[in-house]
Amino acid sequence: GAGVSQSPRYKVAKRGQDVALRCDPISGHVSLFWYQQALGQGPEFLTYFQNEAQLDKSGLPSDRFFAERPEGSVSTLKIQRTQQEDSAVYLCASSLKAYEQYFGPGTRLTVT
Amino acid sequence: GENVEQHPSTLSVQEGDSAVIKCTYSDSASNYFPWYKQELGKRPQLIIDIRSNVGEKKDQRIAVTLNKTAKHFSLHITETQPEDSAVYFCAAVTGGGNKLTFGTGTQLKVEL
Numbered sequence: 314g315a316g317v318s319q320s321p322r323y324k325v326a327k328r329g330q331d332v333a334l335r336c337d338p339i340s341g342h343v344s345l346f347w348y349q350q351a352l353g354q355g356p357e358f359l360t361y362f363q364n365e366a367q368l369d370k371s372g373l374p375s376d377r378f379f380a381e382r383p384e385g386s387v388s389t390l391k392i393q394r395t396q397q398e399d400s401a402v403y404l405c406a407s408s409l410k411a412y413e414q415y416f417g418p419g420t421r422l423t424v425t
Numbered sequence: 426g427e428n429v430e431q432h433p434s435t436l437s438v439q440e441g442d443s444a445v446i447k448c449t450y451s452d453s454a455s456n457y458f459p460w461y462k463q464e465l466g467k468r469p470q471l472i473i474d475i476r477s478n479v480g481e482k483k484d485q486r487i488a489v490t491l492n493k494t495a496k497h498f499s500l501h502i503t504e505t506q507p508e509d510s511a512v513y514f515c516a517a518v519t520g521g522g523n524k525l526t527f528g529t530g531t532q533l534k535v536e537l
Binding site: 369 | 457459461467468469470471474476514516518523524525526527528529530
């Protein structure tokens with residue numbers, strides 16, 4: 314079946330622009346996660362949804378970052394007023410069971 | 426919070442040899458330990474996982490061991506092949522939540 318998909322795959326933004334990154338989880342997966350992966354590093358947790366409820370947003374680095382999953386399926390990660398330090402790969406993962414998380418291909422964000 | 430350390434950061438083996446990657450974690454409440462393989466520019470791929478009530482798990486050429494007392498777990502790859510070359514990440518999930526805390530990754534290179 315189809316895996317987790319993300320769009321766009323690449324995004325270049327000028328500093329100060331807003332961006333929106335989309336995640337389509339595996340159908341039926343209740344849990345959805347966003348991670349940030351800097352070059353040469355492991356993914357770092359940003360936020361977690363169970364259905365439409367955002368249960369943990371402790372990893373969001375600032376109030377410029379906002380995530381939503383209004384209907385419990387597709388999720389959007391929005392970054393306002395992008396800064397150069399926001400440049401990274403943003404990974405989405407979904408899970409049916411409690412722990413097994415399956416990742417999407419990521420969106421590579423470059424802020425110039 | 427949880428802290429996961431991983432070593433070595435790079436590992437080079439000859440084809441057919443075994444490879445071992447080790448991780449330690451800090452939170453004794455952690456109860457799930459997945460391993461991910463990430464090829465350059467690709468998504469992290471779940472290759473094996475272990476829960477805290479099990480000491481060892483094997484899947485063909487891949488095995489994972491867990492020592493809860495010492496708070497460390499290891500990935501073992503036998504009969505390595507060139508296609509095993511990738512970055513491997515260990516991770517841990519704490520019982521109170523579902524977020525993954527990743528290690529810093531091991532670049533494995535299998536040489537012919």
